Amino acid sequence: MSYIHINVSKNLFGAQKNMKLEMEFNIEKNDFLAISGESGSGKTTLLRIIAGLEEANGEIRVGDEIWLSNTNLQTRDIVSCGKDKEKTRKRKGKDKDKDCNVFNGLWYKNRFLPPQKRKIGFVFQDFALFPNMNVLENLLYVQKDKKLANKLLEMVGMKNLSERYPNTLSGGQKQRIALCRALMRKPEILLLDEPFSALDEKRKEELQNEIYFFHKEFNLTTIMVSHSSTEIYKLADKMIEIKNGKIIKKGTPREILLKTRGSEKFSLKGRIIDIINTDIINIAVVSLGSHIVEIVISQKEAEKFKKNDEVIISTKAFHPNIKGIK
Amino acid sequence: MSYIHINVSKNLFGAQKNMKLEMEFNIEKNDFLAISGESGSGKTTLLRIIAGLEEANGEIRVGDEIWLSNTNLQTRDIVSCGKDKEKTRKRKGKDKDKDCNVFNGLWYKNRFLPPQKRKIGFVFQDFALFPNMNVLENLLYVQKDKKLANKLLEMVGMKNLSERYPNTLSGGQKQRIALCRALMRKPEILLLDEPFSALDEKRKEELQNEIYFFHKEFNLTTIMVSHSSTEIYKLADKMIEIKNGKIIKKGTPREILLKTRGSEKFSLKGRIIDIINTDIINIAVVSLGSHIVEIVISQKEAEKFKKNDEVIISTKAFHPNIKGIK
Amino acid sequence: AANLTYVMPEIKKAFNKKYPNVKINLVLSSSGKLTAQILRGAPYDVFLSANMKYPLKLYKAGIAKMPPRIYARGAICLFSLKYKDISLKNLDKFNIIAISKPKTTPYGKAAIEAFKNAGIYKKIKSKLVFAETIPAVFSYVKSYADVGIVAKSTIYSKNIKSLGTFYYKEINPQLYHPINQGIILLSQKKVAKEFYNFMFSKKVKNILKKYGYDTM
Amino acid sequence: MNFDFYPFYLSIKLAFIVTIILLILGIPYAWFLSTTKSKIKPFLESITALPIVLPPSVLGFYLLFFLSPNAYVGKIFYELFNIKLVFSFEGLVVASSIYSFPFMIQPIQGGFESINKNIIEASYLSGKGKLITLFKIILPNIKPSLLTAIVITFAHTIGEFGVVLMVGGSIPKKTEVASVAIYDYVENLEYPKAHIYSATLLIISFLVLLIVYYINHRKKIKSGIGY
Amino acid sequence: MNFDFYPFYLSIKLAFIVTIILLILGIPYAWFLSTTKSKIKPFLESITALPIVLPPSVLGFYLLFFLSPNAYVGKIFYELFNIKLVFSFEGLVVASSIYSFPFMIQPIQGGFESINKNIIEASYLSGKGKLITLFKIILPNIKPSLLTAIVITFAHTIGEFGVVLMVGGSIPKKTEVASVAIYDYVENLEYPKAHIYSATLLIISFLVLLIVYYINHRKKIKSGIGY
Numbered sequence A, B: 001m002s003y004i005h006i007n008v009s010k011n012l013f014g015a016q017k018n019m020k021l022e023m024e025f026n027i028e029k030n031d032f033l034a035i036s037g038e039s040g041s042g043k044t045t046l047l048r049i050i051a052g053l054e055e056a057n058g059e060i061r062v063g064d065e066i067w068l069s070n071t072n073l074q075t076r077d078i079v080s081c082g083k084d085k086e087k088t089r090k091r092k093g094k095d096k097d098k099d100c101n102v103f104n105g106l107w108y109k110n111r112f113l114p115p116q117k118r119k120i121g122f123v124f125q126d127f128a129l130f131p132n133m134n135v136l137e138n139l140l141y142v143q144k145d146k147k148l149a150n151k152l153l154e155m156v157g158m159k160n161l162s163e164r165y166p167n168t169l170s171g172g173q174k175q176r177i178a179l180c181r182a183l184m185r186k187p188e189i190l191l192l193d194e195p196f197s198a199l200d201e202k203r204k205e206e207l208q209n210e211i212y213f214f215h216k217e218f219n220l221t222t223i224m225v226s227h228s229s230t231e232i233y234k235l236a237d238k239m240i241e242i243k244n245g246k247i248i249k250k251g252t253p254r255e256i257l258l259k260t261r262g263s264e265k266f267s268l269k270g271r272i273i274d275i276i277n278t279d280i281i282n283i284a285v286v287s288l289g290s291h292i293v294e295i296v297i298s299q300k301e302a303e304k305f306k307k308n309d310e311v312i313i314s315t316k317a318f319h320p321n322i323k324g325i326k
Numbered sequence C: 001a002a003n004l005t006y007v008m009p010e011i012k013k014a015f016n017k018k019y020p021n022v023k024i025n026l027v028l029s030s031s032g033k034l035t036a037q038i039l040r041g042a043p044y045d046v047f048l049s050a051n052m053k054y055p056l057k058l059y060k061a062g063i064a065k066m067p068p069r070i071y072a073r074g075a076i077c078l079f080s081l082k083y084k085d086i087s088l089k090n091l092d093k094f095n096i097i098a099i100s101k102p103k104t105t106p107y108g109k110a111a112i113e114a115f116k117n118a119g120i121y122k123k124i125k126s127k128l129v130f131a132e133t134i135p136a137v138f139s140y141v142k143s144y145a146d147v148g149i150v151a152k153s154t155i156y157s158k159n160i161k162s163l164g165t166f167y168y169k170e171i172n173p174q175l176y177h178p179i180n181q182g183i184i185l186l187s188q189k190k191v192a193k194e195f196y197n198f199m200f201s202k203k204v205k206n207i208l209k210k211y212g213y214d215t216m
Numbered sequence D, E: 001m002n003f004d005f006y007p008f009y010l011s012i013k014l015a016f017i018v019t020i021i022l023l024i025l026g027i028p029y030a031w032f033l034s035t036t037k038s039k040i041k042p043f044l045e046s047i048t049a050l051p052i053v054l055p056p057s058v059l060g061f062y063l064l065f066f067l068s069p070n071a072y073v074g075k076i077f078y079e080l081f082n083i084k085l086v087f088s089f090e091g092l093v094v095a096s097s098i099y100s101f102p103f104m105i106q107p108i109q110g111g112f113e114s115i116n117k118n119i120i121e122a123s124y125l126s127g128k129g130k131l132i133t134l135f136k137i138i139l140p141n142i143k144p145s146l147l148t149a150i151v152i153t154f155a156h157t158i159g160e161f162g163v164v165l166m167v168g169g170s171i172p173k174k175t176e177v178a179s180v181a182i183y184d185y186v187e188n189l190e191y192p193k194a195h196i197y198s199a200t201l202l203i204i205s206f207l208v209l210l211i212v213y214y215i216n217h218r219k220k221i222k223s224g225i226g227y
């Protein structure tokens, strides 16, 4: 039995008329699952359903706790739910026990564990810091553990800012505090919604390492929404890609992301962003992800390619040279 | 004379105690200037000063308009500013004419053009959509030009969502609307604060192209805060890198970003994220920006390298093979 | 003054019988308020008060040409909805006794005088609750007070029937100073004068008597 | 029983006019209070709340002094506009406006202070000046506070009584508003009539409020705000 | 001149107790109103505003009946707690609480409706239940509205007069609050005394408000909220 079992559905307003989010998947303990997919495909909503912030139909089971159970009952099961239970949907937040409710005219068996009882840390896409508390207070609100708070602040390079109020922080600084706050709860499950989007590359890399460390150290099960393949490959063991509320790819990052897999050639997909013609040579400036390289090309090639062409760059040599930097 | 001249200073709370933002630079008409720098270095603040949302000392001149002039007067200049002008700082927002004020005990000559008179489009890091208006109304608020609004919505793939309210949009959807709203003003100067951070890579690329097109088509002068070198190289003609409120690099993206410039070897900096040992071969998985490649390495190399090492990948061949994709 | 609330409509009717074309507006309010208003130019023609203090003040302020005159003398009586057997003597048996404020209303002042002169004030002092006006005393009695001291005139009003059965007992007039009610003419309008004079006519005197006022 | 509807008409007219006037005066003043960084802000805020602290009749008494044509303020009005501010409907409007001022200011100021400053900046950067920003962005986004201010002011002006009685003098068809009429019936021991008038006042007010709240409820569901 | 400070003491005590009681009752009720999606919400909102619509003396008149131990409500109180709700300080507290109820509810509800829902969710996900979230996150973040509610309720209870006069019976040292005392002086044409008492009431209230606003002002500057 998997650690987390998720099978949920919910009607959303999608970009193309109405869209139904429908997902079923399992997560093992200590997995690092990445979720990618285009904007508006339902990533944030999925995290929110898992956290219990959003209503949904279906089931979420974590370990042997039922977090959500909202399954359509057969007519014969209704017996135990009197007519007077019609309003139990409102009470959902409180009742752990078996209950029934009506949703879209159908009867449902109902269990719902409120968010505050789910052992999760959540980093919101828009941070959601408490404006009435300074940075340190934001962390200590979760748990009165000053040592941990200071350690986390140190880790994200914000020790000096612990007395500042969120309103006076920059975007990236807010994001880092949001991350710290989620970790303060020492959660079993960590939900990250694009946790590095507002950070510069150096800081991003540092934090990714720290998150990975945390994930391992505290045996977390982590679910991260991310748009960056490197990030995903680097951190995640599993990934799903979603589109219009449905899972379209499922597997390990290697399976999904590695485009050169199996090829013996070292090759990279890139895009020409400039072609410079000097008197002597022609240079193609090619973007490879976040890298930009200049490649000397022949006159013939210079005529063939134009800006914005997608290209594959490879070498015939079997062994590309790989050299350590100090 | 440059189109835009900026020479401003402002005291900020930095990450390390107090930090003074001090910058002087020029922008030519139709330049696309990128600003990069680590989190909290003052990028957003700079844009806000240019937009007139934040007070600062110094000067901003655009074309032949003075947007901000707040320079310390010599004692002999004070003559024209009576004691009763002590409070003119409060009136700054209104007065276009020469005025005087006291700041930190010194007299300043004061001109301040209010934000609404500056011909700029601004995409906020946190979007700042109007929650009381739906998507279309958000755009039409800026200008009653339904045709342009629909064109922009089409361009960002959100035509179907034009009647939705911001509260019901996903992060990336909000960001796209914020971009459209900034363009609705047909600004002369476009200020973008990490305008693609919440977007998936496909959408990001599409929008980058559109922005570039807009920039050219409407002869905009654009200033973009960005963390991504590719983005910067692709879009910008000039860039500055800032740190602790000061400019530390200034130049073209080629000068600053191209790390292999001048080298005849094709080489890329990367980081080993995994080393896989099979019975037969050893494979290093290397992250090169947003790319991930597998490179077969020798047993000896496999022993030498470990995860997280920074490496340079290069080939001895003079010409890497470059091949078009369809 | 508020105690005139019940008698005025009838006087108005009588006046209109004599002068059918004159329209009278009754403004019923506390004397203090009305005095303040008149001092500030309220467009009132005739002011009837429950005592002489307020009209005198107006006269001294030069608002009126003629000094005020007494048009009636009021009397007070004990009033209850629950207890038949009420008198000053057994007043200390009750828990709550409502009177109008002695400071601002002549009827309340008279009540205190009567208590003192009857030698029961000390005993009942702690049982007193104070109403703003005479009608409020009725409200108090209707809700929770056992006994109230009210203007005798109100007992004769027809509206009092809305309270159901009630009991009352007059208080010996010797126990308090007479409650002189003053009238003062404020404007020089002909009708105002006519009304002012009408207040001293036989007819009005009869009406006032009917309502338990003493007229000279 | 003859039922006179006129006092109700006067009450509603008064409440309506006062609410409008206070909206017009209150919005800029509340905006000023919420944005000023001046040290005198707490003073102004405290003074603003003071009219409620005095008992209405007492306030009415002082207003009577200040507004009567013998006094300075009343004189100016009288000479400039030929309006007497005591014992007239205009007087009621001025007096009620003064008394209800804090009820309008405070909730609006509260709303202004909790609005997200970013959307105001975004409006300026959309090329809109302060006035358009106020009407199109700021006020719609503080609707709960605005509604509170309007409802409290309206309801309170309907129920107000001490000030009105003092300054207005309950002249039928002119200053005898419903609250004064009901008070008179109670004073007159005409309880059944008082009950009927009270019930009428309550029902009318209830319906007005219900309509306001219902429209608000519908709008909110539509825009997804607050859910 | 003999100056009696007792009525002021009673006024402030009354306003203080009423404000506390209404805070305790008002916060959950306002929270319920602001979160319910039920269709009866507009009804409840309208009913909540009704106590202000009746003239205070008239409301006082009705309360006098409902609260007296002869009547249902008063009886329950009397039998359960042995508290008489008319002609007693406790009665003033109950009556004023009823009258001032809308002044407390409405601003708080307005605040609740404009709070950013994200921070509430963030609090739940920090493992905190509804109660802690309410006190540590929600209330501190609607401070301007809360302040409005408290100030209006407090000031209004100080100035309240019709209800208090009717239900209390202006018994010295028990129910004769400052507003009633001042009213009596005005009634009695003792203007100089009325002026002094009014001035005292205004000054005390002004100081109380000034302290509240000043503390609020300082805090706000510190946290950078609202600037």
Ligand SMILES: Nc1ncnc2c1ncn2[C@@H]1O[C@H](COP(=O)(O)OP(=O)(O)OP(=O)(O)O)[C@@H](O)[C@H]1O
Binding pocket: A167, A168, A169, A170, A171, A172, A173, A198, A199, A200, B012, B013, B014, B015, B037, B038, B039, B040, B041, B042, B043, B044, B045, B046, B125, E224
């Ligand atoms: N309102 C404010 N008051 C005081 N200091 C502020 C305020 N806003 C930002 N700062 C501080 O000024 C510095 C620069 O902030 P800014 O928002 O310009 O950074 P940034 O370069 O945009 O960073 P990021 O990439 O994280 O968005 C930061 O250290 C920040 O803490």
Ligand SMILES: Nc1ncnc2c1ncn2[C@@H]1O[C@H](COP(=O)(O)OP(=O)(O)OP(=O)(O)O)[C@@H](O)[C@H]1O
Binding pocket: A012, A013, A014, A015, A037, A038, A039, A040, A041, A042, A043, A044, A045, A046, A125, B167, B168, B169, B170, B171, B172, B173, B198, B199, B200
């Ligand atoms: N409160 C809401 N009510 C109705 N529809 C919503 C609501 N919030 C989001 N949606 C819609 O549901 C869809 C999925 O939204 P979601 O926020 O999950 O997207 P996402 O995958 O996180 O996108 P992004 O990468 O842009 O953040 C979107 O089309 C969005 O418009």
Ligand SMILES: [Mg+2]
Binding pocket: A043, A044, A045, A125, A193, B170, B171, B172
């Ligand atoms: Mg999202």
Ligand SMILES: [Mg+2]
Binding pocket: A170, A171, A172, B043, B044, B045, B125, B193
């Ligand atoms: Mg920034």
